[in-house]
Amino acid sequence: MNALVAGMPHKQQDIAQSVQALLGQMTLVEKIGQMSQVEASHGYAPEYLGDRLRAGLIGSVINVVEVDVLNELQRIAVDESRLGIPLLIGRDVIHGFKTVLPIPLGQAATWNPTLVEEGARVAALEAAKSGVNWTFAPMIDISRDARWGRIAESYGECVLLTSELGAATIRGFQGDDLAANGSIAACAKHFAGYGAVESGRDYATTNIADTKLRNVYFRPFNAAVDAGVSTLMTSFSDLNGIPATGNRYILTDVLRGEWGFEGFVVSDWDSIRQLQIHGLTENDRESAYAASTAGVDMEMAGDAYSNHLPGLVEEGRVSEESIDDSVASILRIKFELGLFDNPYTDPESLPEFANERALQVAKEAALQSVVLLKNDHGALPLAADELSSIAVIGPLADARYEQLGTWIFDGDEELSVTPLQAMRTLLGDSVELRYVRAMENSRSRVNDQFDAAVNAAHESDAVLLFLGEESILSGEAHSRADIGLPGDQVELVRRVRAIGKPVIAVILAGRPLTLSDIVDEVDAILYAWHPGTMGGPAITDLVFGKASPSGKLPATFPRVVGQIPIYYSQKNGGKPPSKDTVVHIDDIDTFAPQTSLGMSAFHLDTCFTPLFPFGHGLSYTWFGYENIRVSANEISIGEEVVVSVELGNHGDIEASEVVQLYTRDLVGSLTRPVKELKGFQRVRLAPRETRTISFKLHTDELAFFGRDGKRTVEPGMFHAWIGGSSDAEQRTEFRITEHR
Numbered sequence: 001m002n003a004l005v006a007g008m009p010h011k012q013q014d015i016a017q018s019v020q021a022l023l024g025q026m027t028l029v030e031k032i033g034q035m036s037q038v039e040a041s042h043g044y045a046p047e048y049l050g051d052r053l054r055a056g057l058i059g060s061v062i063n064v065v066e067v068d069v070l071n072e073l074q075r076i077a078v079d080e081s082r083l084g085i086p087l088l089i090g091r092d093v094i095h096g097f098k099t100v101l102p103i104p105l106g107q108a109a110t111w112n113p114t115l116v117e118e119g120a121r122v123a124a125l126e127a128a129k130s131g132v133n134w135t136f137a138p139m140i141d142i143s144r145d146a147r148w149g150r151i152a153e154s155y156g157e158c159v160l161l162t163s164e165l166g167a168a169t170i171r172g173f174q175g176d177d178l179a180a181n182g183s184i185a186a187c188a189k190h191f192a193g194y195g196a197v198e199s200g201r202d203y204a205t206t207n208i209a210d211t212k213l214r215n216v217y218f219r220p221f222n223a224a225v226d227a228g229v230s231t232l233m234t235s236f237s238d239l240n241g242i243p244a245t246g247n248r249y250i251l252t253d254v255l256r257g258e259w260g261f262e263g264f265v266v267s268d269w270d271s272i273r274q275l276q277i278h279g280l281t282e283n284d285r286e287s288a289y290a291a292s293t294a295g296v297d298m299e300m301a302g303d304a305y306s307n308h309l310p311g312l313v314e315e316g317r318v319s320e321e322s323i324d325d326s327v328a329s330i331l332r333i334k335f336e337l338g339l340f341d342n343p344y345t346d347p348e349s350l351p352e353f354a355n356e357r358a359l360q361v362a363k364e365a366a367l368q369s370v371v372l373l374k375n376d377h378g379a380l381p382l383a384a385d386e387l388s389s390i391a392v393i394g395p396l397a398d399a400r401y402e403q404l405g406t407w408i409f410d411g412d413e414e415l416s417v418t419p420l421q422a423m424r425t426l427l428g429d430s431v432e433l434r435y436v437r438a439m440e441n442s443r444s445r446v447n448d449q450f451d452a453a454v455n456a457a458h459e460s461d462a463v464l465l466f467l468g469e470e471s472i473l474s475g476e477a478h479s480r481a482d483i484g485l486p487g488d489q490v491e492l493v494r495r496v497r498a499i500g501k502p503v504i505a506v507i508l509a510g511r512p513l514t515l516s517d518i519v520d521e522v523d524a525i526l527y528a529w530h531p532g533t534m535g536g537p538a539i540t541d542l543v544f545g546k547a548s549p550s551g552k553l554p555a556t557f558p559r560v561v562g563q564i565p566i567y568y569s570q571k572n573g574g575k576p577p578s579k580d581t582v583v584h585i586d587d588i589d590t591f592a593p594q595t596s597l598g599m600s601a602f603h604l605d606t607c608f609t610p611l612f613p614f615g616h617g618l619s620y621t622w623f624g625y626e627n628i629r630v631s632a633n634e635i636s637i638g639e640e641v642v643v644s645v646e647l648g649n650h651g652d653i654e655a656s657e658v659v660q661l662y663t664r665d666l667v668g669s670l671t672r673p674v675k676e677l678k679g680f681q682r683v684r685l686a687p688r689e690t691r692t693i694s695f696k697l698h699t700d701e702l703a704f705f706g707r708d709g710k711r712t713v714e715p716g717m718f719h720a721w722i723g724g725s726s727d728a729e730q731r732t733e734f735r736i737t738e739h740r
């Protein structure tokens with residue numbers, strides 16, 4: 001037994017030996033064929049890809065989801081090529097397949113890893129039924145800029161929340177056995193730092209200090225590798241002058257050298273050839289050289305590898321050994337998927353699309369994703385038995401496609417149940433629903449239907465205003481410089497508000513929006529993101545009190561776009577603003593000497609705090625936090641402390657609360673954030689119930705990457721908070737000592 005397999009579990013030994021045996025039979029051209037993923041969505045793929053498959057020039061196809069076509073492609077690859085190597089079938093199964101779950105940012109608002117895992121499992125089963133065996137998800141880019149359209153695909157701004165939900169998604173897709181029917185390989189993307197694009201413009205450049213890469217942007221990917229993710233995808237973006245797709249430091253030194261990643265790395269769409277556009281290389285040949293030597297194993301939808309790697313190997317610039325390493329990592333995933341035993345899909349062997357379980361998970365995810373941002377004087381829930389009529393206003397009240405959100409190539413809008421449909425079903429004739437679309441779409445500046453909306457409000461007991469942005473306004477390449485409500489929506493709110501009836505805003509969007517213009521114009525706000533197939537029933541259950549909102553914000557909501565980047569785990573700085581640092585630019589005297597204002601880190605024309613903080617979310621009951629305490633005031637490195645609080649449900653309904661634990665390392669060899677999420681628990685309490693909620697905190701969870709790039713725990717004083725948002729007030733403290 002060679003050193004490669006010594007000590008490996010039996011199955012892995014078999015795979016390792018099978019990989020080496022197959023590799024030993026392959027020609028250089030066949031090896032490079034495995035490193036090519038080909039776009040296969042135009043026309044009948046077996047016809048125009050057949051010859052390349054027979055020649056062993058294709059390792060994977062992307063964007064085919066007809067199971068018969070895929071089985072035929074597999075048959076050609078397996079039966080008609082020299083070595084019969086089956087194909088990886090890739091597809092963006094981001095938040096569902098036919099049955100669509102809330103966008104990932106919405107799923108993040110559930111703070112429920114178990115539910116997110118269930119959602120990924122539903123998606124995997126439906127995708128596998130179509131012949132897909134590899135998805136390009138989870139997207140785990142830390143996102144702290146709501147202008148960036150791809151924040152919609154992310155799990156938000158927090159390292160811990162993103163790491164936990166990314167790992168849960170991987171478990172859901174890959175299951176316990178990658179070879180099991182219905183399991184598909186996952187792909188953590190986009191490595192690395194993509195969420196830090198300048199000005200939130202997609203594909204723009206990023207400049208991230210190594211300490212910030214290690215303490216923020218790398219961490220969810222390290223968690224994904226620890227969770228056993230099969231593949232990673234490179235980012236389009238330039239990272240500190242070296243685009244991720246050509247960046248050996250992240251793809252080899254860190255990913256493989258430090259983390260021991262054994263899967264394979266795929267480029268993003270044609271991102272290898274884009275290295276020339278970045279200005280890193282002169283031509284495709286040099287781009288192939290740069291990407292291959294950096295550690296990119298497979299090229300997505302480009303031909304730099306197939307055109308130039310053979311020559312680069314013959315020139316000796318790329319070693320055949322490095323080609324073998326790439327091909328071995330690809331073959332290993334194919335063996336782990338069981339494709340050599342059975343490359344074909346029998347759709348009858350998998351559950352029906354949109355089955356009861358799928359729809360139930362989609363509804364529960366939508367229910368738990370909705371965040372109650374405000375609820376003045378208990379405007380919500382609406383008591384249907386006390387209302388005779390409700391005005392339902394806005395284009396997003398009945399938009400089956402739009403509520404699915406971005407990245408739903410295979411989502412079936414015919415399955416969608418809209419809020420208007422769900423309300424009609426729930427209320428029947430008991431309450432008259434006066435629906436006025438009022439706007440053609442969210443961007444419209446035509447307000448000739450506003451009178452009709454105002455009249456409907458006039459004649460009704462309450463108003464449900466469906467506001468926000470359609471799915472096209474977020475997602476890849478869809479960044480916005482102004483993240484307010486598009487079109488003339490603010491004017492619509494003002495016109496309706498003037499009637500004086502209770503106004504409930506239900507907002508569907510793919511990002512945090514700046515809501516300062518309407519926040520005081522409405523009585524309550526339910527933020528539903530893009531809630532997916534079952535968004536309608538979920539929103540309806542919440543509006544009419546069949547369930548209480550329990551979502552918590554996974555991203556900070558700025559007051560104005562100029563506050564961005566704004567996130568909870570910021571550094572303190574040397575002149576932090578205090579709560580009373582509020583200056584109104586209009587109040588500034590005509591002559592104000594330089595030293596007369598603020599002198600701390602704030603903007604003259606807005607408050608320095610966000611409109612709604614990370615972790616914020618209200619309920620129909622009221623949760624109180626009291627008596628926070630620690631099990632020890634002092635612990636040494638390697639020990640753990642228990643932080644506890646009394647949580648009380650002070651209302652008359654049963655409801656869930658996401659209890660959050662934050663810490664602050666007061667002094668470090670690097671300055672440390674003013675708060676870091678270190679734990680969260682979703683807890684359900686009966687009316688009037690009080691329960692002790694405890695978090696075990698090991699010193700290892702307080703480690704960070706220091707000046708030397710090494711992970712370390714430093715002794716010193718720590719603060720700890722427990723509460724229902726990052727604005728938690730219950731605080732305690734403890735000290736870590738070297739040893740006791």
Ligand code: GLC
Binds near residue numbers: 092268476
């Ligand atoms: C896109 C995206 C990536 C996606 C890939 C395949 O450009 O950046 O996230 O998985 O191409 O569609």
